[in-house]
């Protein structure tokens with residue numbers, strides 16, 4: 001199909017919930033994409049932090065093909081090797097976590113996290129009143145009802161109310177507000193160490209540690225949403241590790257199976273007691289294809305030290321962008337990020353520059369109108385990053 005035919009059928013047959021970019025991709029390899037007309041792009045989006053190991057990674061294609069020829073789906077009524085292997089490997093990426101539950105998306109992972117936190121508090125601890133989840137301004141936890149209530153953004157909830165009760169939001173970075181908000185009804189605090197959809201807002205590490213300390217003092221669970229920031233993107237395997245904290249529960253998804261739908265939570269041995277047989281479940285969670293691929297994703301990330309690579313390459317991009325900002329005042333307002341999770345905020349709308357970069361073959365994200373969000377595959381070549389920065393700087397100079 002031509003690009004025009006695809007757009008026409010999308011507008012005719014697909015519910016119009018997305019403001020799509022004017023491009024249709026047909027093929028990918030590593031950090032490169034080709035559209036339906038054969039034009040090549042450098043991918044600095046990675047499907048919104050999903051394809052961390054690049055498109056059609058040969059090792060993942062091999063494990064996927066092998067698994068596809070063996071067994072696809074049998075249900076969670078039975079045991080499977082890929083699921084337990086993945087869980088064991090993920091537990092090994094943390095200092096203190098013991099158990100996983102797998103589902104199919106980031107929103108579902110946060111629903112699971114909320115259910116686990118509440119059930120642990122009410123059933124294991126016997127604190128029937130401790131059901132409230134506290135989140136931060138600027139957060140994003142997903143589009144399902146619980147996750148939407150946790151996100152607490154009116155624009156996203158338009159037309160969908162009533163949302164479930166038991167969610168409170170406080171100003172990010174304001175520890176006094178957090179101290180005031182936590183009370184006997186609080187079950188858990190949930191935060192992203194780097195707020196992605198919020199515009200790449202990096203939470204102050206001292207603040208994150210102070211929130212954890214408050215949670216310990218007040219007997220409240222401390223939970224991290226690692227859906228976007230996790231899986232080596234932040235410069236550590238998990239973004240919470242950049243802050244030196246130890247969450248009770250984390251949620252994960254996106255890069256976990258490099259593009260096959262997969263999400264999950266990981267929790268300490270103690271909090272995992274919150275779930276017993278029948279408490280929670282899903283048909284597709286940890287299917288054999290996704291589990292086999294995710295298991296290899298964890299192997300490759302650890303073998304190739306992609307956390308360290310993300311930190312090194314991310315610093316290289318941010319150092320260059322900050323040097324440019326200082327040399328050319330007024331071109332960039334702020335450079336924020338951790339690892340290969342970067343926001344370059346302009347003092348004005350970034351739409352024209354973003355569109356011109358796309359036209360020139362560089363795919364990145366326009367976030368909140370003024371911020372260019374970079375989430376490249378963790379395996380992107382340095383020369384591709386440099387070429388992108390050359391193209392960006394040329395456009396910033398033109399104004």
Ligand SMILES: Cc1ncc(COP(=O)(O)O)c(C=O)c1O
Nearest residue numbers: 105106107140141142196227228
């Ligand atoms: C931090 C965070 N949590 C949850 C989600 C929801 O994930 P999904 O779109 O897979 O439901 C996202 C999606 O962008 C996210 O960035």
